[in-house]
Amino acid sequence: MSAVIEIKDYTWRYLYSPNPALENINLTVHQGEFIGIIGPNGSGKTTLAYSLNGLIPGQYHGIKQGGIKVLGKDVESYPTGALQKSVGVVFSDPEAQFTTMTVEDELVFGMENLGMSIPEIRERLEWVVELTDLSPLMLKPPYEISGGQKQRVALAAVLAMRPPIMVLDEPTSMLDPISRRRIFEVLAKLKREQRNTIIVIEHSLENLVPLADRMVLLHNSHLLLEGETRQFFEQMDLLLEKGLFPPGIMQFFHYLKQQGRYDGYLPVTVAEAAEKLTSLLEPAQEGKQ
Amino acid sequence: MHKTLLGYVPDQSPIYAIHPFVKVYFLLIVSLFPLFITAPEWNFFIMLFTLALMWYSRVDVKILRIYAPMAISMGFIILLSYTVLGGVHPEYRLLTKPLGIPIYWERIRDATVVYFRILPMIATMVFFLSTSRERDVIVAMRSVKIPFVITYVFAMALRSAGMVLEDFGIVRQAEQARGFDPAGKSLAYKIRKYIMYMVPLFALSLRRTEEFTNALIARGYAFTGKASKVKRADYVLTHYTFRALDGVLVGIITITFIAILVLRYGFGYFGLDDSWFIIWAQSAL
Amino acid sequence: MTSPFIEVKHLVYRYPDGTLALDDINLTIDEGEMITFIGQNGSGKTTFSKCLNGLFKPTGGDVIVDGHNSKTTPIVEMVRRVGYVFQNPDHQLFNSTCWDEIAYGPRNIQLAEEEVKERVEEAAHVVGLDKSYFKEHPFFLPKGLRQRVAIASILALRPRVIIVDEPTTGQDAQQSREIMDFLVELNEEHGHAIIIITHDMPIVARYAKRVVALGRGHILADGPTAEVFSHPEILAQTFIEPPQITQLAQRTQDQGFSPGTLTVEEMIAQYQQLTRT
Numbered sequence: 001m002s003a004v005i006e007i008k009d010y011t012w013r014y015l016y017s018p019n020p021a022l023e024n025i026n027l028t029v030h031q032g033e034f035i036g037i038i039g040p041n042g043s044g045k046t047t048l049a050y051s052l053n054g055l056i057p058g059q060y061h062g063i064k065q066g067g068i069k070v071l072g073k074d075v076e077s078y079p080t081g082a083l084q085k086s087v088g089v090v091f092s093d094p095e096a097q098f099t100t101m102t103v104e105d106e107l108v109f110g111m112e113n114l115g116m117s118i119p120e121i122r123e124r125l126e127w128v129v130e131l132t133d134l135s136p137l138m139l140k141p142p143y144e145i146s147g148g149q150k151q152r153v154a155l156a157a158v159l160a161m162r163p164p165i166m167v168l169d170e171p172t173s174m175l176d177p178i179s180r181r182r183i184f185e186v187l188a189k190l191k192r193e194q195r196n197t198i199i200v201i202e203h204s205l206e207n208l209v210p211l212a213d214r215m216v217l218l219h220n221s222h223l224l225l226e227g228e229t230r231q232f233f234e235q236m237d238l239l240l241e242k243g244l245f246p247p248g249i250m251q252f253f254h255y256l257k258q259q260g261r262y263d264g265y266l267p268v269t270v271a272e273a274a275e276k277l278t279s280l281l282e283p284a285q286e287g288k289q
Numbered sequence: 290m291h292k293t294l295l296g297y298v299p300d301q302s303p304i305y306a307i308h309p310f311v312k313v314y315f316l317l318i319v320s321l322f323p324l325f326i327t328a329p330e331w332n333f334f335i336m337l338f339t340l341a342l343m344w345y346s347r348v349d350v351k352i353l354r355i356y357a358p359m360a361i362s363m364g365f366i367i368l369l370s371y372t373v374l375g376g377v378h379p380e381y382r383l384l385t386k387p388l389g390i391p392i393y394w395e396r397i398r399d400a401t402v403v404y405f406r407i408l409p410m411i412a413t414m415v416f417f418l419s420t421s422r423e424r425d426v427i428v429a430m431r432s433v434k435i436p437f438v439i440t441y442v443f444a445m446a447l448r449s450a451g452m453v454l455e456d457f458g459i460v461r462q463a464e465q466a467r468g469f470d471p472a473g474k475s476l477a478y479k480i481r482k483y484i485m486y487m488v489p490l491f492a493l494s495l496r497r498t499e500e501f502t503n504a505l506i507a508r509g510y511a512f513t514g515k516a517s518k519v520k521r522a523d524y525v526l527t528h529y530t531f532r533a534l535d536g537v538l539v540g541i542i543t544i545t546f547i548a549i550l551v552l553r554y555g556f557g558y559f560g561l562d563d564s565w566f567i568i569w570a571q572s573a574l
Numbered sequence: 575m576t577s578p579f580i581e582v583k584h585l586v587y588r589y590p591d592g593t594l595a596l597d598d599i600n601l602t603i604d605e606g607e608m609i610t611f612i613g614q615n616g617s618g619k620t621t622f623s624k625c626l627n628g629l630f631k632p633t634g635g636d637v638i639v640d641g642h643n644s645k646t647t648p649i650v651e652m653v654r655r656v657g658y659v660f661q662n663p664d665h666q667l668f669n670s671t672c673w674d675e676i677a678y679g680p681r682n683i684q685l686a687e688e689e690v691k692e693r694v695e696e697a698a699h700v701v702g703l704d705k706s707y708f709k710e711h712p713f714f715l716p717k718g719l720r721q722r723v724a725i726a727s728i729l730a731l732r733p734r735v736i737i738v739d740e741p742t743t744g745q746d747a748q749q750s751r752e753i754m755d756f757l758v759e760l761n762e763e764h765g766h767a768i769i770i771i772t773h774d775m776p777i778v779a780r781y782a783k784r785v786v787a788l789g790r791g792h793i794l795a796d797g798p799t800a801e802v803f804s805h806p807e808i809l810a811q812t813f814i815e816p817p818q819i820t821q822l823a824q825r826t827q828d829q830g831f832s833p834g835t836l837t838v839e840e841m842i843a844q845y846q847q848l849t850r851t
Binding site: 041248 | 614615616740743744745746747773774775776810812814815817818819821822825826828829830837838841842845849
């Protein structure tokens, strides 16, 4: 697998800010990987997202050390507008990212910017509308729909551009649980079919964890922990200490592990957890009888 | 119901058959008609005709009620400024002189002419706003090949207006939730309170500008011009086809406009002298 | 028995464009309750909440707050009883100093300046806003503090019921818990009834005593949190699913876990019970 993103000794400090927003970050992301990034607010997650698609250093003033390579090329060496074809970002505040008057125009805008033809646009539009279930909203102004619908539109608008690398900054913060799960189902589908590289920044871990190949913890501008998802959560005490709350089922199994009742990987889905818990309890209950 | 700039149009309406360009063309050209027509009865007819079109398009005509007080007070202001504030003109025909203020026939006549010119202009505007959406304006602009950048800047202005209105609604609710009740308060008080709305609206806009720019760049739109030299497909236009009916309507509007010009300047129609309304009013006063 | 503080009878609400948002809602809320409203985006949670404090007047039916019918009571009287904290603090901060911001409500209900002062100080104290911020412009405060100022400005009206719209959206886990702990404190120590509108199911599981699930303009479920979460099939109608720990307990009911399990701690306690020999 080839590396699509290489972050080397990367430090970024916004001008007029006393402390760096990111300090000494090293991270390599491979083609087709699904990475989850977690960390408290203010830990540098959004700065990292901006650094990947060139908003930093393009739009912001600050001081940079180290470097970021996307698809083998330095972020700065891309001509304006070119990097964004490779890296699509879905921002956390959907309100501000709408640039047009109707949901349909919104979805089409990015594709028009890429210079796609009308039949291509139509085909992709149908695909993305179906995938994100937006057809009843097509003619509404994006600022009049509900928060959750806005987030679906924001995701769809970037999906429609089909960038090989997608960065999603808290894409489901306003969604109800099932809509949230659906967004993650869409991401799972993309992960399977398209070999997209997907990076998701999230506070709500329950849906992220089953999909993520690897997890990254940012804390106070530093990359504190990184690892394959199940191994990552073995560091339960560190995560809890840093104010992150891993999914309930993982916390429960971590407790079982500490009590010596269970050894093995922490389960990532409810189905897996239920199966393991059942097999744990069965011998015990048989023993009681 | 479909939301328009000013109200709602039902799901079924003949207006949907019309290409947005025709709507914009109607607004731009028909609202010019009154400038070339002096006779009030003709302008009154244009207004009635526009209102009839609104009714035919199944716009909820009740929205006109909110314009009635405005139209009436505007009429008074025009009348007062022409008569009471009109000054002394010995050459005009004096009708009466209450409280030493001279009231001339010619002044009343001019006020009437101006007033009846404004009414159809407002009617065409209301007709357009209550049957069109922002998108119609954009589509109209794009279909006559106005450069994308201009259309886009215009669209962003419309969009931010929409967002500000949306915010305005929430801010007003937030004020009410804090016990603000303008009912029965003085106008000065209301104006002062309205200024307060500006603070959160301004704050919201500022916070959004940055993210809005980021979103544009992330969507592959570059202001530098290099990446934007891409030939744009104008996908949205594919929803609209300019049909024979649209051509006919544009033709009718154009021919009517030319006809009015020819009749006015070639043959002297629509002038003051042959206006039966003015002749009648002159003899009545 | 005393009558409930808020009584909603056959409430119907239509938007100006004719869409039916709420259809025959019946509900009572007592003083000192801690309730969450849950439901999918567009289920009517926010609309319903705005009917409770008179921002929206019912199209049909009645909302009676402390004996006042919202149809006939001026908004000023309603908001003294039911406060509403909007989701985005930027929509609700209009004054140039934090002091004026918090004093804005009490002044609107025409209290004497002395009483206003007392209430501002009290409200600021309750939300933990230091006096040094009184002269600051709310616009320049960080988001967490802006939210506190927004809550304080509602508290200063001393409403018996406070509705908070999605207080944890965009907050990280730690911040969410801090906000919720604060709302619990308002509820337990100051006696305010708190209504929270939220999508955050782990938060609901941990903090709510009563859950009202709304969907397509109706109340689908209303009861103690554990009981409502025990019926995933009803919740699914409004796009809600219980937190994973609850789902795990439901899938292992045969092993003896309670379908109303809400937190990891409860799960562990049950496990200890089940495996005690």
